[in-house]
Amino acid sequence: MRYLPLSADDRGQMLAAIGVDSVDDLYRDVPAGGRLTSPIELPGHTGEIEVERALTSMAARNTPAGGAPSFLGGGIYRHFVPAAVDHLIQRGEFLTAYTPYQPEVSQGTLQYLFEFQTQVALLTGCDVANASMYDGATACAEAVIMAGRITKRKKAVVSGALHPHYAAVTATSTEFLGLELVTPNPDLTGEEDLSAMIGGDTACVVVQNPDFFGRVRDLTALADACHAQGALLVVVVTEIVALGLIKSPGEMGADIVAGEGQSLGNALNFGGPTVGLMATRQKFVRQLPGRLVGQTTDVDGQRGFVLTLSTREQHIRRDKATSNICTNSGLCALAFTIHLTMLGEVGLRKMAALNHAGAMRLAERLAGMAGVEVLNESFFNEFTVRLSKPASGVVDALAEKGVFAGVPVSRLLPDAEQLLLVAVTELNSDDDMDRLVNELEEALR
């Protein structure tokens, strides 16, 4: 078998060295009731050719949005990723290393994570960022738990325009930690007044920007309202490219930023793995979950990097740790940081501008169509439209024609039948938009 380097001869010699007759003797501590008496009912080993054939045929039973005119968003976005990114992350030295516990032989991983933390801090407008979380939704939940720890308060006000998966993960993750979540109804109108819900017992307000429906908002007043009551503002960003064009959450007064970094460097991957981002103020750094890389020097006085502040973490603090997270999203963070380095200041701004320009063009075209109402005043690269028919039917009909019209909001919020989220990125051509408009016209007729 191609992954197993021991020969029969090796095995014989090794058993002799150990002083046993067969490998069964090595399993003698397994109680009789736990020993398998018949072979496991699964297929036997298979050659590379056949495995590739089987999985390729499974892949062929999908119609990937990646290769079609697609306006899907809702927290996962298709962007152009330069070829160098995937080449570099497949370097065995990155791909097949463990978490950098031994800094002397892990300076590569540690330095890119230090650079990643800096990039995330710059983008979000925060002092510091950690070395990644599982995804945006779990980062959001951890942010709320962290705010509870910092303020020693038990209530979180959660915007009705937070991505429904983020809201659900936050609710599940806080259920038995004594935190109470209060949420107004799903914010379809953009009128929710979160400031009015803040009290002296509020640990934090959680708000997404751009929000789930695509609206962009100035959060400065909300931040002030939080701070006036001693509460923290948690800002969620599911489309990190937006920060190339809009003011950062930190600039608007956010105390903790939880984000999804998939848009940079990472494929759609059916939604996972992706990379959770988490940033905060310097003064809260000891309350952060997850790994942190810090700068130091070696015995020769040369600059180097290490995992640090690990007394927050499970392997030291066990049940008193700030989080149970151990393995995070290292390689996805590497893809993120390489892509962002390729882009740089100029590239990210241009990319963000292309997204916004495309979304404005499409919004204008859709606004002129019968049976389509664009609900957003403001947006970055995604907006919500109300259709004259249930959105999921329309989306299915267009998918049959090879066009992915967007995300029917009802997939995540069952009551919002006629709403459709439409996202535009730099990968959507004018031809894509023509296709969408033509097919929509037909479907809504």
Added chain:
Amino acid sequence: MSAPETYTGNRGLQMEEPLIFEADSPGLCGVDFPDADITSDRLGGVKREGDIGLPGMAEPQVVRHYLRLSQKNYSIDAGFYPLGSCTMKHNPRLNEKLARLPGFAGLHPLQPETTTQGALELIDATAHWLSVLTGLPGVAMSPAAGAHGEFAGLMTIRAALEDRGDARKRVLVPESAHGTNPASAHACGYAVESIPANDRGRVDLDAFRAALDTDVAALMLTNPNTCGLFEDEIIEIAEAVHEAGAFFYCDGANFNAIVGRVRPGDLGIDCMHINLHKTFSTPHGGGGPGSGPVVLSEALTPYAPVPYVVRDGNRFRLIEDEGASDAKPFGRIKGFHGQFGVFVRALAYMMSLGADGLKQVAEDAVLNANYLMASLEDVLSAPFAGPCMHEVLFDDRFLADSGVSTLDFAKAMIDEGFHPMTMYFPLVVHGALLMEPTETESKAALDSFIGTVRSLAEKAKAGDAELFHEAPHLTPRRRLDETAAARKPVLRWLPPED
């Protein structure tokens, strides 16, 4: 003759590399985009004004930067990586290739279900393999890593208990457990009670029975345990857990030792997470991503989190809505549908090895570890008698009076071209050195490692402490000051003040 000082600070192939922020050429960009003139905007009045502060570089400089960084890492591709508890086995490249098929990597999680049938089939097939291999019928696929699986498993248990009106308050965790176990129990709102180990490196049955009562929700046991030993009283343990009306959670991080030979379900385990990034060969990627599916007994299955895949004739459906069926999911723990890209790799691996190959994996992993034990126990000190499972534990008694610590010893391994073993874990022995060779190491690699450890042990005993205190000598950076890093944390680059 020692190597001469160089003008650049580079040492031959070993290159010094600045931070990207120090290599900034403002205005440069590694991606060519068309111009986007936005004269007006619809950004709600919050257009960014100042610079972000990101450095500019062209593609060649970016590629060189990351390539040079990569060369400062040790990796399983490059050499033996006996990091105990981490299962650093070879990562087949076929799996990388398949995960990148456009029909997988290009799938959006919110596409219509009719366009993702192959992906749902893949999730279902992966779950099927895991279910059959563990002998447990339910599988929750969405956990993102082992610790996340622990959380999911305990939440499932909690939901099942509460559903029968039996809220309980405590979770029992052996003191040898990985730190994520107590941390996960805490995240589910449970109080954690630590159970000591006996002098054979297993759970102390008397102490366990004394702690067990009807207020205990679950026992969280790692099996094989973190001392590399099979819990030989596991059947009695399971019976006691069930008698008390509690559930038996198993940390399956060490499944590599028994896959294909022992089904956890047959041992009385109700719930176990599996680290696909350990047993099933998906790359660790310098710290992730992982994937931690949880297998569940019949009684626990209805409480598994959303989403999950069900088969409906020859159609697959993704159940995302908590109220969609008569199951009682405890909630949602992750955005979208789990670490799909990791499932592709794990399934390709399981299919490649098959039932027979996976059994051989376990046997070779155990054989390799026992070979290390047999070849090293006369010079090191093993706290517990063998046979061991897939990893072998030593303590630091062999270093007594040598002035050399476990840490020093591990650092000296680096100069010899090896990644150190896991140090100071588990906590139940003093100065632990935990070695996990995995099945993908050849006998020649093991022999070279054995020779190295023996020679270092002899040097330590011979009083050559200096060599160890100074190690490593040959790495891009030598020992780093971790105390200073924690005392005054510098967690990001800042522009130099002028």
